[in-house]
Amino acid sequence: MSSTIPNPNGQTSLRALRRMIAQRSVLGALEVFAADLGPIFRLSLPGFNAIMLNGAEAARFVLVSGRQDFRWRMEGDPVTALLRHGVLVEDGDSHDRLRHAMNPALHRQMLQTYLTAMARGTDAVIARWSESQPIDMLVEMRRAALLILLETLYKVDFAPELDRLWQAVLKTLAYISPGLWMFSSRLPRPGYAAGLRQMDDYLYRIIRLRRQHIGQADDLLGLLVSDPAMDDGLIRDQLLTMLIAGHDTSTALLSWALYLLGQHPAILRQLQDEIIATCGQHPPTLEQLHQLRLLDQIIDESLRLYPPIHLGSRRAAVDLTFNGHTIPAGTRVLYSIYLTHRTHPHWDDPHQFRPQRFAPDAPKPPPYAFLPFGGGPRNCIGAAYAQLEAKVVLARILQQVDLTLLPRPVHAHMGATLEPRPGVFMNIRRRA
Secondary structure (H helix, E strand, C coil): CCECCCCCCHHHHHHHHHHHHHHCCHHHHHHHHHHHHCCEEEEEECCEEEEEEECHHHHHHHHHHCHHHEECCCCCCHHHHHHCCCHHHCCHHHHHHHHHHHHHHHCHHHHHHHHHHHHHHHHHHHCCCCCCCCEEHHHHHHHHHHHHHHHHHHCCCCHHHHHHHHHHHHHHHHHHCCCHHHCCCCCCCCCCHHHHHHHHHHHHHHHHHHHHCCCCCCCHHHHHHHCCCCCHHHHHHHHHHHHHHHHHHHHHHHHHHHHHHHHCHHHHHHHHHHHHHHHCCCCCCHHHHHHCHHHHHHHHHHHHHCCCCCEEEEEECCCEEECCEEECCCCEEEEEHHHHCCCCCCCCCCCCCCHHHHCCCCCCCCCCCCCECECHHHCCCCHHHHHHHHHHHHHHHHHHEEEEECCCCCEEEECCCEEEECCCEEEEEECC
């Protein structure tokens, strides 16, 4: 017999509200709910009714054992309206065909060819920095991520367009970020049309230019343009999906990693020594990147504490059962990667920054306790790309500058990704 899914009571809700105010984030409230109610609880608000799952067992249920009974596509959500038929919001055969078409550009064997562009994009951003004023790494890592993604996957120099389209990119991200639309899809959403139109105009232009000069079709744009099953609209949907999801997740990862390193200067110095000893001052090779063990650990621990995609959203296609509870068909089901990464049975002192958790000889977390790129057959298509990019960008920064974090309050903001707000402000000093 199934039992009733727990609802937060008044006392729990009050403590959750206090935690949310203290942390300036809804994540604080979710932590209280999970501590009091366990791996499944109901979130009931006017116009919004969802079930929240957390923990490794829940992640396995959503991503693997029960995945055929969940749907990614949710009509009426802004992310579906924006991405239309992007791979991220498609189900079944449609998703599989799109992923198959895109996969060669993101396969591990292609990564070697992206190294030079990743280093070049990072260097272009670093060259703009001044020692005379603090640098907001949230902004600068977005610049680097955009330049790198457009050059590697679309073979486009985005530098001439970066300032012109900057606000359009931010508007596009805001359009799909959590907001009042979650409570009613009928609410008007003014202020986005111009930015979204700018993004579309740019993407259709680069598609048209590539069709005129196809060249070698080994990048993502080239592969899609060369596919006879792809019209311009469907190509646009995949390009926008990768541009928005790909660059914003890297922005979040890189800025959180720099924030955490700034908070722990001894670890920062240790990492900088490892990078200089292994790579010198030259852009790192793939072989050298494989030797940077501490850098790997720092990236993984940053992803654990602040996973860019902190929440998964699905809709139950049929009645489901989890942990003795019935989840009715049609219910929105959320699973929290953030909570799963901070669950005490899976991690000791889960709120502490401890890169050594991921040392080669450290105990391994249970399966699905660490899932910054999702898991199962629909894990993130760009996971290997993102990890390589993070290593190159961080290595190039620490080869060239010393960093000092300014003591300003930072909180985790639930936007399109989980990002540090109001920013990560650091002073830099160029290394001789």
